[in-house]
Amino acid sequence: MSGTNRYHRQTLFEPIGETGQDRLMESHVLIVGAGALGSGSAEALVRAGIGKLTLIDRDYVEESNLQRQQLFSEQDAYEKLPKAIGAKNRLNDINSMVEVEAIIADAGADLLSELAPAIDLIIDATDNFDIRMLVNDISQKFEVPWIYGACVASYGMTFTIIPGQTPCLQCLQGYLPASGATCDSVGVIQPVVQHVVSYQVTEAMKLLTGNRAQISGKLIAFDLWKNEHMEMEIEKLKKPDCSSCSENRIYAHLSYGNQMKTTVMCGRDTVQIRPQHGIANLSKVAENLRSNKNLQLSWNPYLLSIQDENFRIVLFKDGRALIHGTMDEMEAKNVYYRYMG
Amino acid sequence: MNLVINGNSMELGDEVSSVTMLLEHLGLAEKPLIIEHNQDILQKEHYRQVMLENGDTLEIVHFVGGG
Ligand SMILES: [Zn+2]
Numbered sequence: 001m002s003g004t005n006r007y008h009r010q011t012l013f014e015p016i017g018e019t020g021q022d023r024l025m026e027s028h029v030l031i032v033g034a035g036a037l038g039s040g041s042a043e044a045l046v047r048a049g050i051g052k053l054t055l056i057d058r059d060y061v062e063e064s065n066l067q068r069q070q071l072f073s074e075q076d077a078y079e080k081l082p083k084a085i086g087a088k089n090r091l092n093d094i095n096s097m098v099e100v101e102a103i104i105a106d107a108g109a110d111l112l113s114e115l116a117p118a119i120d121l122i123i124d125a126t127d128n129f130d131i132r133m134l135v136n137d138i139s140q141k142f143e144v145p146w147i148y149g150a151c152v153a154s155y156g157m158t159f160t161i162i163p164g165q166t167p168c169l170q171c172l173q174g175y176l177p178a179s180g181a182t183c184d185s186v187g188v189i190q191p192v193v194q195h196v197v198s199y200q201v202t203e204a205m206k207l208l209t210g211n212r213a214q215i216s217g218k219l220i221a222f223d224l225w226k227n228e229h230m231e232m233e234i235e236k237l238k239k240p241d242c243s244s245c246s247e248n249r250i251y252a253h254l255s256y257g258n259q260m261k262t263t264v265m266c267g268r269d270t271v272q273i274r275p276q277h278g279i280a281n282l283s284k285v286a287e288n289l290r291s292n293k294n295l296q297l298s299w300n301p302y303l304l305s306i307q308d309e310n311f312r313i314v315l316f317k318d319g320r321a322l323i324h325g326t327m328d329e330m331e332a333k334n335v336y337y338r339y340m341g
Numbered sequence: 342m343n344l345v346i347n348g349n350s351m352e353l354g355d356e357v358s359s360v361t362m363l364l365e366h367l368g369l370a371e372k373p374l375i376i377e378h379n380q381d382i383l384q385k386e387h388y389r390q391v392m393l394e395n396g397d398t399l400e401i402v403h404f405v406g407g408g
Contacts, residue, residue, distance in 0.1 A: 037408040127408045152407040174385055175375050176404050188407060219375065221402040228347045230400040232377040237384070266407065 006097075007049050020209030021049065027120045027208045028052040032107050032135055034083040035059070036188070037149050038125030039071040040197030042100075045123075045204065046091045052099040053091070054115060057083040058106045058272065058320065059265075060303060068190040080314070082302045104302060105318050106261075106274050107131050109254045112138045121207055122146035123200055127266050129176060136161065136169040137251040140244045147203050149196045153186045154225030156196040159234075160203045160215055163245065167237050170244035175237070185267050192224050262329040271323045271332035278319040280340070285315060289339060311335050345398040360388040363399075374403050 011021045027050050031038045034057035042055060061069075061076040061083055069083075076086040084102035091100045105111055107126070116138050124132055124146055132148065139146040140163050148169065149158045161168050169176075199220060206214045218231045243250050263272045282304045289295055289306060296307040306313040311325040313335060321340065323332040344351050344363075357366050360383065364370045376383045377400040378391055 033408055035408060125408050128406050132406075150405045150408050152405045155405060157402065157405060172375075172404075175373050177373050177406065219402065228349070230347055230377075230402050232375065232382055232400055232402070233380075234375065234382050236382045237375075 010048060015211055015214070016205065016209050020205075020211070023209050024205070025049055025051050028054070028118055029121050029123060029204065029208075030054045030056070030115055030119045031123045031125050032056050032112075032131060033125035033127065034071070034087045035065070035125060035127060036068045036190075036193040037151070037197055037200070038083075038123075039069045039087060040193055041123050041125060041149075041201055041204070042087055042091060043071060043094065044197065044201040046095045046098045046100070048201075048205065049095065050098060050208070052101065054101040054103065054119070055084050055087055056103045056105055056107045056111070057087070058104070058316075059083050059322070060314065061086050068188065068193050079300055080298075080303065080305060081300065082316070085302060104316060106263075106272070106320060107134065108274070109134060109138075113141075113254070116142035116144055119144050121204055123204060124148045124150075128263075130263070132169055133253040137244050137253045139163060140168055140249060141251055141254070145207055147200045149200045151192045151196050152188055153223075154189055154192050155221070155223045156192045157219070157221040158196055158199040158203075159219045160207075160217070162215070166217065167234055167239070168242060168245040171237055171239040171242045172234075189225075192222075195222065195224060262332060264327050264329065265322070269325060269327055271326055271329055273321045273323065273332060273336045275319045280315055280317060280319045282315065282317060285340065306339060313339060315340065342393065342395045344393065345396075347400055358392055360391045360393065360399075363393060364388065367401075369401070372403060374401055376401050 007021050010016055011018050029045055029050055031042055034055050042053060046053060060080045061072045063077045065072055066077060071087045071090040082104045084104045088100045088102035122135055122139060122144055124135060126132060135146055143163045145162045147160050219234045220231050222229045240246055241248055243252050260276045261274045265272055286297055286304055289297060294308060298305045304315045311323055314322040321336050323335050326332050342353050342355050344353055357363050379397055383391060
Protein backbone atom coordinates (compact mmCIF):
# COMPACT_ATOMS: atom_id res chain seq x y z
CA MET A 1 0.00 0.00 0.00
CA SER A 2 1.31 3.42 -0.92
CA GLY A 3 -0.32 5.11 2.04
CA THR A 4 -1.03 8.30 0.11
CA ASN A 5 -4.78 7.80 0.28
CA ARG A 6 -4.97 6.24 3.66
CA TYR A 7 -6.00 9.23 5.78
CA HIS A 8 -7.85 11.12 3.04
CA ARG A 9 -11.24 11.25 4.82
CA GLN A 10 -9.60 12.36 8.00
CA THR A 11 -7.53 15.13 6.44
CA LEU A 12 -10.63 16.34 4.59
CA PHE A 13 -12.12 16.95 8.02
CA GLU A 14 -11.17 20.59 8.32
CA PRO A 15 -10.16 20.88 12.02
CA ILE A 16 -7.59 18.11 11.44
CA GLY A 17 -6.41 18.71 7.87
CA GLU A 18 -2.91 17.86 6.65
CA THR A 19 -1.30 19.74 9.53
CA GLY A 20 -3.26 17.84 12.13
CA GLN A 21 -2.48 14.56 10.40
CA ASP A 22 1.24 15.35 10.48
CA ARG A 23 0.95 16.06 14.20
CA LEU A 24 -0.91 12.79 14.77
CA MET A 25 1.82 10.90 12.95
CA GLU A 26 4.44 12.43 15.24
CA SER A 27 2.63 11.62 18.46
CA HIS A 28 3.19 8.84 20.95
CA VAL A 29 0.22 7.67 23.01
CA LEU A 30 0.28 5.36 26.01
CA ILE A 31 -2.81 3.26 26.70
CA VAL A 32 -2.88 1.71 30.15
CA GLY A 33 -4.93 -1.47 29.92
CA ALA A 34 -5.78 -3.52 26.83
CA GLY A 35 -9.22 -4.75 27.83
CA ALA A 36 -12.49 -3.36 26.52
CA LEU A 37 -11.69 0.37 26.56
CA GLY A 38 -8.04 -0.19 25.61
CA SER A 39 -8.94 -2.34 22.60
CA GLY A 40 -11.36 0.27 21.33
CA SER A 41 -9.03 3.27 21.80
CA ALA A 42 -6.05 1.41 20.38
CA GLU A 43 -7.86 0.38 17.22
CA ALA A 44 -9.24 3.88 16.62
CA LEU A 45 -5.90 5.61 17.16
CA VAL A 46 -3.99 3.10 15.03
CA ARG A 47 -6.51 3.49 12.21
CA ALA A 48 -6.19 7.28 12.58
CA GLY A 49 -2.45 6.98 12.07
CA ILE A 50 -0.76 8.07 15.28
CA GLY A 51 3.01 7.69 15.22
CA LYS A 52 3.55 5.28 18.06
CA LEU A 53 1.34 3.43 20.51
CA THR A 54 2.50 1.83 23.75
CA LEU A 55 0.11 -0.64 25.37
CA ILE A 56 0.51 -2.00 28.89
CA ASP A 57 -1.56 -4.91 30.13
CA ARG A 58 -1.12 -7.54 32.84
CA ASP A 59 -3.72 -10.06 31.75
CA TYR A 60 -4.32 -12.68 29.06
CA VAL A 61 -7.28 -13.26 26.75
CA GLU A 62 -10.20 -15.38 27.99
CA GLU A 63 -13.43 -16.42 26.34
CA SER A 64 -15.53 -14.02 28.44
CA ASN A 65 -13.56 -11.07 26.99
CA LEU A 66 -14.70 -11.65 23.41
CA GLN A 67 -18.15 -10.07 23.85
CA ARG A 68 -16.62 -6.57 24.15
CA GLN A 69 -12.83 -6.58 23.66
CA GLN A 70 -12.75 -5.94 19.96
CA LEU A 71 -9.13 -6.75 19.14
CA PHE A 72 -9.29 -10.40 20.23
CA SER A 73 -10.30 -13.61 18.53
CA GLU A 74 -11.33 -17.09 19.68
CA GLN A 75 -7.85 -18.27 18.79
CA ASP A 76 -6.30 -15.68 21.14
CA ALA A 77 -8.49 -16.96 23.98
CA TYR A 78 -7.68 -20.57 23.14
CA GLU A 79 -3.95 -19.81 23.27
CA LYS A 80 -4.28 -17.69 26.44
CA LEU A 81 -2.36 -14.98 24.61
CA PRO A 82 -1.37 -11.98 26.74
CA LYS A 83 -3.73 -9.14 25.82
CA ALA A 84 -0.86 -6.78 24.99
CA ILE A 85 0.46 -9.31 22.43
CA GLY A 86 -2.95 -10.21 20.98
CA ALA A 87 -3.69 -6.50 20.59
CA LYS A 88 -0.34 -5.76 18.95
CA ASN A 89 -0.81 -8.58 16.43
CA ARG A 90 -4.21 -7.33 15.38
CA LEU A 91 -3.11 -3.67 15.33
CA ASN A 92 -0.16 -4.51 13.08
CA ASP A 93 -2.58 -6.17 10.66
CA ILE A 94 -4.79 -3.08 10.67
CA ASN A 95 -2.07 -0.49 10.11
CA SER A 96 1.53 -1.58 9.57
CA MET A 97 2.67 2.06 9.47
CA VAL A 98 2.08 2.56 13.20
CA GLU A 99 4.73 1.40 15.65
CA VAL A 100 3.06 -0.61 18.41
CA GLU A 101 4.94 -1.42 21.59
CA ALA A 102 3.35 -4.14 23.74
CA ILE A 103 4.30 -4.43 27.41
CA ILE A 104 3.08 -7.40 29.46
CA ALA A 105 3.23 -6.00 32.98
CA ASP A 106 1.41 -4.40 35.84
CA ALA A 107 1.55 -0.63 35.33
CA GLY A 108 3.79 0.23 38.28
CA ALA A 109 5.44 3.51 39.27
CA ASP A 110 8.86 2.58 37.84
CA LEU A 111 7.55 1.44 34.48
CA LEU A 112 5.31 4.49 34.04
CA SER A 113 8.10 6.88 35.08
CA GLU A 114 10.40 5.31 32.53
CA LEU A 115 7.86 5.68 29.73
CA ALA A 116 6.40 9.09 30.59
CA PRO A 117 9.08 11.46 29.23
CA ALA A 118 8.46 10.25 25.65
CA ILE A 119 4.66 10.21 25.90
CA ASP A 120 2.33 12.93 24.59
CA LEU A 121 -0.88 11.60 26.07
CA ILE A 122 -2.10 8.80 28.33
CA ILE A 123 -5.44 7.08 27.80
CA ASP A 124 -6.92 5.37 30.83
CA ALA A 125 -8.30 1.94 30.08
CA THR A 126 -7.66 0.28 33.43
CA ASP A 127 -10.31 -1.29 35.62
CA ASN A 128 -9.26 0.09 38.98
CA PHE A 129 -8.53 3.31 40.87
CA ASP A 130 -5.17 2.21 42.29
CA ILE A 131 -3.56 2.38 38.86
CA ARG A 132 -5.55 5.50 37.93
CA MET A 133 -4.12 7.30 40.97
CA LEU A 134 -0.65 6.26 39.85
CA VAL A 135 -1.35 7.46 36.30
CA ASN A 136 -2.65 10.72 37.76
CA ASP A 137 0.59 11.36 39.69
CA ILE A 138 2.66 10.50 36.60
CA SER A 139 0.53 12.88 34.54
CA GLN A 140 1.13 15.75 36.97
CA LYS A 141 4.82 15.02 37.47
CA PHE A 142 5.67 14.75 33.77
CA GLU A 143 2.98 17.21 32.61
CA VAL A 144 1.30 14.71 30.32
CA PRO A 145 -2.50 14.99 29.93
CA TRP A 146 -4.60 11.89 30.54
CA ILE A 147 -8.15 10.92 29.73
CA TYR A 148 -10.11 9.09 32.39
CA GLY A 149 -12.69 6.63 31.12
CA ALA A 150 -14.70 3.90 32.79
CA CYS A 151 -17.89 1.95 32.35
CA VAL A 152 -20.09 -0.62 34.01
CA ALA A 153 -23.49 -2.03 33.02
CA SER A 154 -24.90 0.59 30.61
CA TYR A 155 -23.25 3.53 32.39
CA GLY A 156 -20.07 5.27 31.33
CA MET A 157 -18.01 8.27 32.30
CA THR A 158 -15.08 10.28 31.00
CA PHE A 159 -13.05 13.35 31.90
CA THR A 160 -9.92 14.87 30.36
CA ILE A 161 -7.29 15.88 32.90
CA ILE A 162 -4.85 18.54 31.76
CA PRO A 163 -2.04 19.41 34.20
CA GLY A 164 -2.02 23.05 35.21
CA GLN A 165 -5.56 23.51 33.95
CA THR A 166 -8.26 21.11 35.13
CA PRO A 167 -8.79 19.47 38.51
CA CYS A 168 -6.92 16.16 38.72
CA LEU A 169 -8.22 12.80 39.96
CA GLN A 170 -6.61 13.38 43.36
CA CYS A 171 -8.65 16.61 43.72
CA LEU A 172 -11.75 14.44 43.32
CA GLN A 173 -10.66 11.81 45.79
CA GLY A 174 -13.44 12.56 48.27
CA TYR A 175 -15.93 11.80 45.51
CA LEU A 176 -14.47 8.45 44.48
CA PRO A 177 -15.46 5.01 45.70
CA ALA A 178 -13.26 3.55 48.44
CA SER A 179 -10.41 1.36 47.24
CA GLY A 180 -11.61 -2.09 46.28
CA ALA A 181 -15.27 -1.06 46.24
CA THR A 182 -15.45 -0.87 42.47
CA CYS A 183 -15.64 -4.59 41.78
CA ASP A 184 -18.97 -4.65 40.04
CA SER A 185 -20.76 -7.87 39.35
CA VAL A 186 -23.46 -6.31 37.20
CA GLY A 187 -21.77 -6.88 33.85
CA VAL A 188 -21.34 -4.44 30.99
CA ILE A 189 -22.76 -4.10 27.48
CA GLN A 190 -20.52 -3.44 24.51
CA PRO A 191 -22.14 -0.21 23.22
CA VAL A 192 -21.31 1.66 26.40
CA VAL A 193 -17.66 0.66 25.93
CA GLN A 194 -17.79 2.13 22.42
CA HIS A 195 -19.42 5.29 23.71
CA VAL A 196 -16.68 5.93 26.28
CA VAL A 197 -14.05 5.10 23.65
CA SER A 198 -15.64 7.61 21.24
CA TYR A 199 -15.26 10.38 23.79
CA GLN A 200 -11.75 9.41 24.78
CA VAL A 201 -10.45 9.09 21.22
CA THR A 202 -12.09 12.33 20.06
CA GLU A 203 -10.58 14.20 23.00
CA ALA A 204 -7.23 12.57 22.16
CA MET A 205 -7.49 13.74 18.55
CA LYS A 206 -8.24 17.31 19.68
CA LEU A 207 -5.25 17.34 22.00
CA LEU A 208 -2.84 15.74 19.55
CA THR A 209 -3.81 17.85 16.53
CA GLY A 210 -3.51 21.19 18.31
CA ASN A 211 -7.23 21.76 18.84
CA ARG A 212 -7.06 22.31 22.59
CA ALA A 213 -9.76 24.97 22.50
CA GLN A 214 -12.24 22.25 21.57
CA ILE A 215 -11.54 20.12 24.66
CA SER A 216 -14.81 19.59 26.47
CA GLY A 217 -13.53 20.50 29.94
CA LYS A 218 -16.55 18.79 31.45
CA LEU A 219 -17.15 15.62 33.32
CA ILE A 220 -19.37 13.57 31.05
CA ALA A 221 -21.51 10.65 32.22
CA PHE A 222 -24.27 8.73 30.52
CA ASP A 223 -26.51 5.75 30.88
CA LEU A 224 -27.38 4.44 27.45
CA TRP A 225 -30.07 2.10 28.74
CA LYS A 226 -31.81 4.72 30.88
CA ASN A 227 -31.40 7.39 28.17
CA GLU A 228 -29.56 9.75 30.49
CA HIS A 229 -26.76 12.13 29.57
CA MET A 230 -25.06 14.37 32.10
CA GLU A 231 -22.32 16.97 31.65
CA MET A 232 -20.92 19.07 34.43
CA GLU A 233 -18.40 21.81 34.92
CA ILE A 234 -16.22 20.63 37.83
CA GLU A 235 -13.60 23.37 37.82
CA LYS A 236 -14.69 24.32 41.36
CA LEU A 237 -13.57 20.95 42.71
CA LYS A 238 -9.89 21.69 42.05
CA LYS A 239 -8.27 21.55 45.48
CA PRO A 240 -5.84 24.33 46.34
CA ASP A 241 -3.89 21.93 48.59
CA CYS A 242 -4.09 18.83 46.36
CA SER A 243 -1.26 16.34 46.99
CA SER A 244 -0.85 15.71 43.25
CA CYS A 245 -1.46 19.01 41.43
CA SER A 246 -1.03 21.90 43.89
CA GLU A 247 2.19 23.64 44.95
CA ASN A 248 2.27 21.23 47.88
CA ARG A 249 2.39 18.18 45.64
CA ILE A 250 4.07 15.05 46.98
CA TYR A 251 2.95 12.42 44.42
CA ALA A 252 2.06 10.03 47.24
CA HIS A 253 1.07 7.23 44.87
CA LEU A 254 4.50 7.04 43.26
CA SER A 255 6.37 6.34 46.47
CA TYR A 256 4.81 3.01 47.31
CA GLY A 257 3.70 0.42 44.79
CA ASN A 258 7.04 -1.19 44.05
CA GLN A 259 6.91 -3.68 46.92
CA MET A 260 5.37 -7.13 46.61
CA LYS A 261 1.75 -6.46 45.97
CA THR A 262 -1.42 -8.50 45.89
CA THR A 263 -4.47 -7.22 44.06
CA VAL A 264 -7.93 -8.75 43.93
CA MET A 265 -9.03 -8.60 40.29
CA CYS A 266 -12.50 -7.23 39.73
CA GLY A 267 -15.35 -9.75 39.58
CA ARG A 268 -13.05 -12.55 38.52
CA ASP A 269 -12.39 -14.71 41.56
CA THR A 270 -8.71 -13.99 40.95
CA VAL A 271 -5.82 -12.46 42.86
CA GLN A 272 -2.74 -11.01 41.19
CA ILE A 273 0.60 -11.35 42.95
CA ARG A 274 3.39 -9.07 41.86
CA PRO A 275 6.69 -9.89 43.57
CA GLN A 276 9.16 -7.16 44.44
CA HIS A 277 11.77 -8.49 42.05
CA GLY A 278 10.49 -9.55 38.68
CA ILE A 279 11.54 -12.21 36.15
CA ALA A 280 10.57 -15.86 36.29
CA ASN A 281 12.26 -18.61 34.32
CA LEU A 282 9.13 -20.30 33.02
CA SER A 283 10.77 -23.40 31.57
CA LYS A 284 12.65 -24.02 34.81
CA VAL A 285 9.48 -23.72 36.89
CA ALA A 286 7.72 -26.10 34.47
CA GLU A 287 10.56 -28.58 34.73
CA ASN A 288 10.45 -28.58 38.52
CA LEU A 289 6.71 -29.16 38.55
CA ARG A 290 6.52 -31.76 35.79
CA SER A 291 7.09 -34.71 38.16
CA ASN A 292 4.03 -33.72 40.17
CA LYS A 293 1.28 -35.82 38.59
CA ASN A 294 -1.51 -33.85 40.27
CA LEU A 295 -0.72 -30.81 38.16
CA GLN A 296 -1.69 -30.01 34.61
CA LEU A 297 0.75 -27.69 32.90
CA SER A 298 0.32 -25.71 29.71
CA TRP A 299 2.30 -22.81 28.30
CA ASN A 300 2.97 -20.38 25.48
CA PRO A 301 6.03 -18.15 24.98
CA TYR A 302 4.68 -15.60 27.47
CA LEU A 303 3.15 -17.53 30.34
CA LEU A 304 2.86 -20.84 32.14
CA SER A 305 -0.48 -22.16 33.37
CA ILE A 306 -0.59 -24.57 36.31
CA GLN A 307 -3.83 -26.30 37.26
CA ASP A 308 -4.14 -28.15 40.56
CA GLU A 309 -7.24 -29.49 42.31
CA ASN A 310 -8.50 -26.13 43.52
CA PHE A 311 -6.66 -23.35 41.73
CA ARG A 312 -5.25 -22.31 38.41
CA ILE A 313 -2.02 -20.36 38.57
CA VAL A 314 -0.84 -18.37 35.58
CA LEU A 315 2.79 -17.28 35.85
CA PHE A 316 4.21 -14.54 33.62
CA LYS A 317 7.84 -13.91 32.66
CA ASP A 318 7.96 -10.75 34.76
CA GLY A 319 7.38 -12.85 37.86
CA ARG A 320 3.74 -11.98 38.32
CA ALA A 321 1.14 -14.64 38.91
CA LEU A 322 -2.63 -14.70 38.63
CA ILE A 323 -4.20 -17.09 41.10
CA HIS A 324 -7.65 -18.09 39.83
CA GLY A 325 -10.16 -19.64 42.20
CA THR A 326 -9.79 -17.30 45.17
CA MET A 327 -10.48 -13.71 46.23
CA ASP A 328 -8.51 -14.17 49.46
CA GLU A 329 -5.10 -12.50 49.24
CA MET A 330 -3.53 -14.66 51.99
CA GLU A 331 -4.74 -17.87 50.39
CA ALA A 332 -3.41 -16.68 47.03
CA LYS A 333 0.01 -15.98 48.55
CA ASN A 334 0.09 -19.48 50.03
CA VAL A 335 -0.70 -21.01 46.65
CA TYR A 336 1.97 -18.83 45.06
CA TYR A 337 4.67 -19.92 47.50
CA ARG A 338 3.62 -23.57 47.18
CA TYR A 339 4.72 -23.62 43.54
CA MET A 340 7.04 -20.68 43.12
CA GLY A 341 9.00 -21.08 46.37
CA MET B 342 -42.38 19.69 44.65
CA ASN B 343 -41.12 18.85 41.20
CA LEU B 344 -37.38 18.28 40.55
CA VAL B 345 -35.63 17.40 37.32
CA ILE B 346 -32.95 14.81 38.09
CA ASN B 347 -30.64 13.70 35.27
CA GLY B 348 -33.22 14.97 32.80
CA ASN B 349 -36.12 13.06 34.37
CA SER B 350 -38.94 14.89 36.08
CA MET B 351 -39.67 13.66 39.61
CA GLU B 352 -42.46 14.52 42.07
CA LEU B 353 -41.34 14.68 45.69
CA GLY B 354 -42.90 15.60 49.04
CA ASP B 355 -42.05 19.05 50.38
CA GLU B 356 -40.29 17.48 53.38
CA VAL B 357 -37.38 16.68 51.03
CA SER B 358 -36.01 20.16 51.48
CA SER B 359 -32.20 19.83 51.25
CA VAL B 360 -29.75 17.95 49.07
CA THR B 361 -28.87 15.71 52.00
CA MET B 362 -32.54 14.81 52.47
CA LEU B 363 -32.93 14.16 48.77
CA LEU B 364 -29.98 11.75 48.82
CA GLU B 365 -31.48 9.94 51.80
CA HIS B 366 -34.79 9.76 50.00
CA LEU B 367 -33.12 8.27 46.93
CA GLY B 368 -31.09 5.82 49.00
CA LEU B 369 -27.84 7.45 47.92
CA ALA B 370 -26.78 8.96 51.25
CA GLU B 371 -23.55 7.01 51.68
CA LYS B 372 -22.57 6.80 48.02
CA PRO B 373 -19.66 8.79 46.60
CA LEU B 374 -21.31 11.16 44.12
CA ILE B 375 -20.80 14.37 42.25
CA ILE B 376 -23.82 16.62 42.28
CA GLU B 377 -24.70 19.65 40.22
CA HIS B 378 -27.58 21.82 41.43
CA ASN B 379 -29.00 24.33 38.93
CA GLN B 380 -25.76 24.18 36.91
CA ASP B 381 -23.64 24.73 39.99
CA ILE B 382 -21.32 21.99 41.20
CA LEU B 383 -21.66 21.29 44.94
CA GLN B 384 -18.90 20.60 47.43
CA LYS B 385 -19.75 17.61 49.60
CA GLU B 386 -19.54 19.77 52.72
CA HIS B 387 -22.43 21.90 51.48
CA TYR B 388 -25.06 19.23 50.75
CA ARG B 389 -26.81 19.94 54.04
CA GLN B 390 -27.09 23.69 53.47
CA VAL B 391 -28.32 23.60 49.89
CA MET B 392 -32.09 23.96 49.90
CA LEU B 393 -34.28 22.63 47.10
CA GLU B 394 -37.10 24.50 45.41
CA ASN B 395 -39.82 23.52 43.00
CA GLY B 396 -38.42 23.30 39.45
CA ASP B 397 -34.76 22.85 40.47
CA THR B 398 -32.58 20.73 38.22
CA LEU B 399 -30.01 18.30 39.53
CA GLU B 400 -27.41 16.14 37.88
CA ILE B 401 -26.16 13.28 40.00
CA VAL B 402 -23.29 11.10 38.80
CA HIS B 403 -21.08 8.50 40.41
CA PHE B 404 -17.59 7.36 39.51
CA VAL B 405 -17.13 3.81 38.31
CA GLY B 406 -13.95 1.79 37.94
CA GLY B 407 -14.55 -0.74 35.17
CA GLY B 408 -12.86 -0.61 31.86
ZN1 LIG C 1 -5.33 17.75 42.04
